[in-house]
Amino acid sequence: MNTNENKMPKKSLLSAQIDLSKFEKATDEEKAQQDVMSESTTFFRDGMKRLFRNPLAVMSIALLGVILVLIIVAPMIIPYGYEEIIKVDGKRDRGAQNLAPFEYSELEQQYMEKTGEKLFPHILGTDELCRDYFVRVIYGTRVSLTIGLFASIIVLIIGLIYGSISGYLGGKADLVMMRIVDIIYSLPDMLIIILLSVVLNERLVFKPGTLLANLGTNMISIFIVFGLLYWVSMARLIRGQILSIKENEYVLAARSIGAKPARIIRKHIIPNCLSVIIISVALQIPSAIFTESYLSFVGLGVKAPMPSLGSLANAARDGIMSYPHKLIFPAIMICVIVLSLNLLGDGLRDAFDPKLKR
């Protein structure tokens, strides 16, 4: 066999075979240059780092954390229930009406003197039906947050499915689906919500004792209304995202190797518009809490005796002259929750949507 001086077979004239002898081995120093010194980072981790550098966002996360701990832990510690009328020694205490914060009723004072036992203080006083107000505010916060969260999830699911189908299909289907969205979008939402709540309140009857009955028809109708009306802006947003994402090469690549549309939406498109989705969900929660509080004002909020922040604030307006603190506390709670969710949403947008950063 014909070999050259490096024991390589002799090349034919047009061969592209590489002559290894003409290459030098890399020194260790040169190899070290290729090492990645810093830890590799993902888009998510990068965004989180930016988020935690934003003091307002960190503050709102901390505030929301405190509120979460409070609404989980406080009902375990406080010996009163949200619909429980205060009893002293097993007897109903009629004097415990409209107490000021940290005040004890006469019966309670007598009981404490007699037994020497310290009763749990009414941190925010009591309401006109002798119920501990602090516990009611805590439960109201629970209810309002739950409504905000569930309403946003409903909006998210419907908007996500509708928007991704419309954006992915494109063409005629997209046109028709977006006309429907246009019409729903231009309906005056608050009027329709009130209208539907009025009807659903009369029409929805649940078997007593079931989960749905415990939630109350008003709460269910709030969810139904959100599911019917509020998904449109989410659907628009997601459609817009998908229209731009599906033009990318990796989607073409996935399609060329035979991936099904559902898989492309799930694996390629949704992860890429996740940040936008998270941000708008964060901003949807306060709007749901606002809507619920307006419905409470009109008398279409959650069912009594269950409290929500809106219904508490609204009920407090009757005795506003004598007991302004009853309005102030639920109102502050609404403000703090809405404010921190808004600031958190802004922070998330700054951190995860570099296009919007300036």
Place this chain on the structure above:
Amino acid sequence: MDSKLAMYVLKRILLAIVTILIICAITFFTMHAVPGGPFNSEKALDPLTIQALNERYGLDKPLPVQFFNWMKGLVQGDFGVSLKNGREISAIIGESFPISAKLGLMAMGVALLLGIVFGSLAALMRNKLPDRVIVFFSTLFTAVPSFVLATLLLLVFCIKLQWIPVWDANNPSYILPVIALAAYPMAYITRLSKTSMLDALGQDYIRTARSKGVSRTKMIFKHALRNSMIPVITYAGPQIAYIITGSMVVETIFTVGGIGSKFITAINDRDYTMIMATTVFLATIMVIANLICDLLYKAVDPRIKFD
């Protein structure tokens, strides 16, 4: 271009008409899904009387026919009579809507004016003290529900300090309701116009204007402000919806006899004809306001394409 514009206007008007029709249908059929008729009362009427009444008001006909008749009445401006007090609803709307419209327009005017001024100030003095104060308050006001603000204003200024008299139909004082109503949109417009002003100030045409020696005042008013107004105008249209729904709450608290408080009373009384009439009326106003804003907006900004 012209035929495109005409097509666009036509399309928008058609969409608005379809929307209004859908609202009418939703209103009518949801209200008719409520169990019980208008003549169900505590006193049991004898069946013959009810039948006669139903015939008289056309309630014995099938629902689509009733819907058609109702729509025919609406087009002619006949909203029917209130179930609670038997008054003509068109008369009630006629006397209460002007109050609401005045209140709403004043609030919107205040919100737009102060919002744009504060927003531009904050953008021009970026990261200085006035900017921080404005941002703090505008963020705060977007988190306060209007009924809380209204109640607090009423408590502090009318009752505790007695600076401003409580609402009186003969001698109305619009100050507090306007503040309560304008607070949220004002805060929102402030934030909006701050961002868009900053955006406009960073554009190339501003640099060009500066470099050829245009004065700062002229640059701000002629170039930056005009361009930063566009997102504000987009927001102002749908905001009319907020003003009207928000005014329901504010009007009730300040006992202003506007259409919003009439609507709330109707809901609490389950006065179905009144609910139907006010919903359709308010919704039509909102849709028309949105339509006008949309068309104006396209007319103001020549860069927008008609498609």
